[in-house]
Amino acid sequence: MNDKWWQSAVVYQVYPRSFADSDGDGIGDLRGIIQHLDYLKTLGVDVVWLSPIYASPHDDNGYDISDYRAIDPLFGTFADFDELLDGLHARGMKLVMDLVVNHTSDEHPWFIESASSTDNPKRDWYWWRPARDGKQPGEHGAEPNNWGSAFSGPAWQLDPQTGEYYLHLFSRKQPDLNWENPEVRAAVYDMMNWWLDRGVDGFRMDVINFISKVTDLPDGEIPAGGLYGNGYPYFGQGPRIHEFLHEMHQRVFTGRGDRYLTVGEMPGVDIEQARRFTDPQNAELDMVFQFEHVDLDHGPGGKWDYRPVSVLDLKGNLSKWQEGLAGLGWNSLYWNNHDQPRVVSRFGDDGEHRVASAKALGTVLHLMRGTPYVYQGEELGMTNVPFASIDDFRDIETLNHYAEAVDIQGEPAEDVLVALRRTSRDNARTPVQWTGGPNAGFTAGTPWITVNPNAAEINAEAEVGDPGSVFAHYRALIELRHRSRVVATGDYEPALSEHPQIFAYTRSLGDESLLVLANLTGDDAQFDPRELPGWADSEVVLANLGTGSAASGRLRPWEAVVLARR
Structure with a gap:
């Protein structure tokens, strides 16, 4: 595979409603984003993925679009959008729009x-x-x-x-939308071309693997204890999905050059399917968002049915995808987005080891093969939120689940709230914590959703100038990807595969090699350095707890070390 610009790039997702409010109405907007472009430049990201800003009734916070060619007044105007786009381009960054075309x-x-x-x-x-x-x-x-x-x-x-x-x-x-109708497809492609002609640099495509349905819409199997049938076998990777995506590529991107990025969100996609979607020969997508690693803590009852995840589970799954897409497809690397709870609370330690665990999780993700995605606030180590009651939630999925579980299925309200606090999408949607002041510096008004009370301790103002902060570590990870081809395109090989605490792997390209070691637990982790031959005299290029004691075969709780050998 020839190197592509996005292989060494890092994408930052902005959820406009919660990023920054410029006019005091309590809802983030385009001008709020404009005010923080230098912050994004300082972090070092290459691309901003902008969640929907189109006209919308906001039943699903903008993922229900009523006009694809209008900016919702809640977020601003086209003049604001053009200023944002120009500001990003002037700073060497690209803008990717959210494309929501499975439904309107x-x-x-x-x-x-x-x-x-x-x-x-x-x-x-x-x-x-x-x-x-x-x-x-x-x-x-x-x-x-x-x-x-x-x-x-x-x-x-x-x-x-x-x-x-x-x-x-x-x-x-x-x-x-009925994608079987060629008029629908033509209207969508025309709209996409309209945005590219305005200067945007690509699309993140919402549940794009749902657009092709089995046309007779058969009943699905009802799972044990369920109320409804599972339709996924009839709309996930439907019979014409590859035809539609190839047609989209031909009608929208062919002849425009290689400056664009296309990523498809694909719940339920497996490795073989992802290889086909991202094989350059098929001209469909550059990369996909797969969900296997963020579904590991889902029990038989789905996302609200929590089951603990071991380090072996986590690294086994991520390594499987690294190896499965090697040499043909391409990985999207992410812990967080607007639909997932905060990773430091989910797979890390949001208490005593919050800073170290945020850095360790960032390290193992960013140095794998693929394009990393940073969700707003992740670079600060933002955590889940201690929502007090159902009245504090805003997300339609969360509220509907609570009503069904409590009112229809008779589950105890407090048990349901425990699941919501752990898993609700609203954990990702509270305001970015800019300062330790009122409303975390997000707004001068009343925020549309509660601000996490830990903003006094966790905020950008405190972190940007602190060399020991999560922000500084994310900036270093991004710099390492930019300056080292081995991070962007090198081979991936797992190490210490059976170790129950340590996630370790090597990246190799030509004469250059990196070894990543991370203890993803709150206890000391011992390993035998003889299992990692040739690394005794290597150079520490990045560490979250100082130079550490990795050479002696010990990693402290949530310690991550990156070694280089040339």
């Missing part, structure tokens, strides 16, 4: 037309079906199939005007 808002003009009558020209732009045979619309069990929505409840909503149901894999206000 039910307030999008396309859907309003589609819902207006059964013979409207846009009726077939969405998935409409009558009630099941023998059932009346609205009757229990009349939905066209038994699929469940990702946000609880059935995946079908009855439209009383036409007496038919429409499919929504997510919120009822997020009807699924």
Whole structure:
């Protein structure tokens, strides 16, 4: 594979609603981002991925789009957007937009037309079906199939005007587009080209592996204790997905050069599928977001059913993907995003060892083969939030699950709250902690969601100038990727594979090699240096607890050391 610019790049995700508020309305906006561009430049990132800023009713915080070619006034204007884009480009950074085209808002003009009558020209732009045979619309069990929505409840909503149901894999206000219709695809590609012509540098594609459905929409298997059928086998990597993505590449990116980045969010994708999606010969996507490592702590009941994860589980899965995509595909490396709880609380230690564990987790992720993604606040070691009650949550998935679990299934409210505090997407959505002052410096008004009370101790103002901070360590990791081709494109080989505490691997390219050692537990970890021959006289290029004692075969709790051999 020829080197691509994004192999040595680092992407930073901005969730605009929670990044920085410039006008005091309590909601982050484009001008708030503009005010912190020098912060991003100081961190050293190459690309900003911007979560949706399009016009939206905000049923799912902007992932329900009502106009793809309008900026929501909540976030600002096109003048603000152009200033942001120009500011990033002037600082040598690129801008990647969030592309949400599995579904729209039910307030999008396309859907309003589609819902207006059964013979409207846009009726077939969405998935409409009558009630099941023998059932009346609205009757229990009349939905066209038994699929469940990702946000609880059935995946079908009855439209009383036409007496038919429409499919929504997510919120009822997020009807699924029918990609079988070539007019839908043409409209999407036209919109994408419009944004690229404005100067954006690519797209992160939301649940893009859901766009092709098995057209007869069969019932799914109902899991034990479940209420609805699992439709995933019929819409995850559907029958025409590769055709659609190749067509998108041809219609949008062919002939534009190689400055663009495309990454597909793909829940449930496996290694063989990811290899096909990211094989350059297939001209589909540059990389995918896979979910296996962030699903490891999900029990049989799904994301709200917690099960502990061992270091062996974690490193085994990440190494499997490193080896599986070697030489053909490409990995997206991430711990956090707007849909995941904070990694330092999830796989680290957000108490005594917060700083060390944040650095250790960052180290093992950033030095693997792939493109690292930093989610806002991750570089500060931000943690999960001690939400006091259900009233503190804002996320539709969280609120719907609470209502279903407590009101329908009869689970104790406090037990459900324990799961929400651990796993809710709102953990990632509290404001970035800029200062230790009021509202963490996020807003002069009342924030739309609570600020984590630990902002007095964890904030950018305290960390940017501190050489021992999580921020400084992330900056060093990014610098190392930029200056060393072995990090960007070298071979990956796991080491100490059976060690229950230590995540270790080597990266090699030509005469240059790196050894990464990280103790991902709160106890001392011993290992035999003879299992790592040839590293006795190597140079320490990065460490989170000083030069340490790795040469003697001991790593302190959450200690990470990177050694170089030339």
